[in-house]
Amino acid sequence: MATMTAMPVTTATPPRDGYRFGNVARMEWIKLRSLRSTWWTLAFAAAGAVGIGTAVGVETKGTSGDLTNNVLSGVALGLLVTGVLGALVMSSEYGSGLIRTTLTAIPNRRLLLAAKAATFCAVALVIGELASFLSFAAGSIAITARHLTGPSLTDPAVVRAVLLAGVGYLLIGLMGMGIGAIVRHSSAAVGVLVGVVYVLGQVIGGVFSAAMGYVPISLVANSMSTVKRLPHAPDPWVGLAVLSFYAAIVLGVGGWLLTRRDA
Amino acid sequence: MIDVRNLTKRYGLQAAVDNLSFDVRPGAVTGFLGPNGSGKSTTMRLLLGLDIADSGAARINGRAYHELAWPMREVGASLEVRAFHPGRTARAHLQALAASNAIASARVEEVLEMVGLSSVAGKRAGTFSLGMAQRLGLAGALLGDPQVLLLDEPVNGLDPDGIRWIRNLLKELAAQGRTVLVSSHLISEMAITAEHLIVIGGGRLLAETTVAELAARSGSLEQAFFELTSGSVEYAGALSGKVF
Numbered sequence: 001m002a003t004m005t006a007m008p009v010t011t012a013t014p015p016r017d018g019y020r021f022g023n024v025a026r027m028e029w030i031k032l033r034s035l036r037s038t039w040w041t042l043a044f045a046a047a048g049a050v051g052i053g054t055a056v057g058v059e060t061k062g063t064s065g066d067l068t069n070n071v072l073s074g075v076a077l078g079l080l081v082t083g084v085l086g087a088l089v090m091s092s093e094y095g096s097g098l099i100r101t102t103l104t105a106i107p108n109r110r111l112l113l114a115a116k117a118a119t120f121c122a123v124a125l126v127i128g129e130l131a132s133f134l135s136f137a138a139g140s141i142a143i144t145a146r147h148l149t150g151p152s153l154t155d156p157a158v159v160r161a162v163l164l165a166g167v168g169y170l171l172i173g174l175m176g177m178g179i180g181a182i183v184r185h186s187s188a189a190v191g192v193l194v195g196v197v198y199v200l201g202q203v204i205g206g207v208f209s210a211a212m213g214y215v216p217i218s219l220v221a222n223s224m225s226t227v228k229r230l231p232h233a234p235d236p237w238v239g240l241a242v243l244s245f246y247a248a249i250v251l252g253v254g255g256w257l258l259t260r261r262d263a
Numbered sequence: 264m265i266d267v268r269n270l271t272k273r274y275g276l277q278a279a280v281d282n283l284s285f286d287v288r289p290g291a292v293t294g295f296l297g298p299n300g301s302g303k304s305t306t307m308r309l310l311l312g313l314d315i316a317d318s319g320a321a322r323i324n325g326r327a328y329h330e331l332a333w334p335m336r337e338v339g340a341s342l343e344v345r346a347f348h349p350g351r352t353a354r355a356h357l358q359a360l361a362a363s364n365a366i367a368s369a370r371v372e373e374v375l376e377m378v379g380l381s382s383v384a385g386k387r388a389g390t391f392s393l394g395m396a397q398r399l400g401l402a403g404a405l406l407g408d409p410q411v412l413l414l415d416e417p418v419n420g421l422d423p424d425g426i427r428w429i430r431n432l433l434k435e436l437a438a439q440g441r442t443v444l445v446s447s448h449l450i451s452e453m454a455i456t457a458e459h460l461i462v463i464g465g466g467r468l469l470a471e472t473t474v475a476e477l478a479a480r481s482g483s484l485e486q487a488f489f490e491l492t493s494g495s496v497e498y499a500g501a502l503s504g505k506v507f
Contacts, residue, residue, distance in 0.1 A: 262308070
């Protein structure tokens with residue numbers, strides 16, 4: 001068995017006086033890329049985008065509706081899975097006990113959450129934009145195949161809709177992260193995420209129809225990814241602001257609890 | 264150097280750690296001994312800043328844990344046996360930790376070699392046996408080549424060969440001038456591994472002594488330990504601090 005007689009000194013004097021954001025972000029990036037669930041999320045998002053986008057394109061009968069918004073339906077599957085990934089990024093650390101290892105490496109909990117969120121945001125945004133552009137491309141190709149004129153990326157409003165649909169992944173993912181930090185239990189966190197983002201929203205929207213446009217999933221589906229504004233839905237940029245506000249609140253509460261609770 | 268001063272931590276009305284004070288000095292393995300539920304793990308969590316103390320201080324090299332510049336380069340800790348994501352490989356787990364404290368990735372291979380996990384470094388850690396998981400935890404603790412080591416029940420799950428290996432490793436680390444605090448509920452194990460002993464019961468200090476001193480008190484070390492800890496249960500309200 002190996003002995004300790006000559007403990008090699010590859011850990012020479014550290015470069016600076018203390019760890020910083022970059023160190024923590026590197027740790028979180030290694031964690032994310034070394035988990036299968038990250039790659040599964042990417043695969044689901046891409047497959048869903050192409051599959052649903054194509055199906056919607058094929059079913060297109062005319063060009064009167066918001067074709068951009070229709071073909072962007074393909075982002076829905078990946079959106080849910082990315083939200084779940086966000087929840088798991090936090091809750092799985094508690095489930096395995098890894099959170100205590102992480103916090104002994106980086107005791108500054110605020111910095112930890114900031115770096116974790118930033119790293120996850122970057123990954124979620126890449127997945128989201130990929131899904132969004134794939135969905136748009138698949139749907140557009142299918143529409144063109146039916147000899148109809150599909151939406152074009154030369155229209156700034158179309159580009160905006162496609163880009164914001166991808167941003168939705170980042171924001172729903174952050175809500176998932178916040179819920180994971182609050183609930184700290186994987187299956188419960190996923191349950192709460194689906195409940196809050198999908199079910200509760202539909203219930204509230206069903207009771208107060210004026211609120212329907214402001215439930216999280218509707219902000220992505222009916223505001224951010226639209227070219228033609230829907231009657232009860234807010235403007236795309238307002239939708240982006242409202243969803244960002246939700247994400248900030250949920251993540252803020254999660255972060256507040258993270259700094260105050262025993263780990 | 265570890266110093267714990269008047270440390271208290273309550274969960275509800277129950278004090279898990281009750282006005283506890285002790286020092287751990289470098290150069291010798293210090294056994295942290297007590298029956299199950301005596302507050303050993305809580306004390307370690309408080310030292311690492313994982314739990315927040317109600318009062319008192321727990322310092323490492325004179326500072327609270329959150330004040331350390333590069334925590335893993337100063338303190339190596341292994342608290343739970345499976346404190347890793349089961350889906351991540353042993354190597355990726357250690358690489359992530361190394362990155363957080365700007366530790367060269369070559370060091371990951373070194374510690375893997377040191378704990379005997381090189382051949383399974385690419386396997387998902389969730390497939391590891393208890394003994395392998397212990398070794399991975401130890402590898403994480405050694406990653407930053409720290410001067411202070413805090414290990415909670417490190418021999419749990421190891422086979423006799425592994426136990427002897429870790430015992431020698433701890434002694435060697437201490438002989439290099441490091442501070443080594445090892446918790447255990449097994450007096451027999453501590454009798455062979457440790458030189459100094461901190462015995463707690465009901466969250467209070469029962470004795471701060473050496474193995475030799477404790478053994479001299481009664482017929483045997485085991486007998487002395489039982490007398491010490493049974494007292495803590497029976498007279499928990501009446502006794503305070505150093506009664507021996």
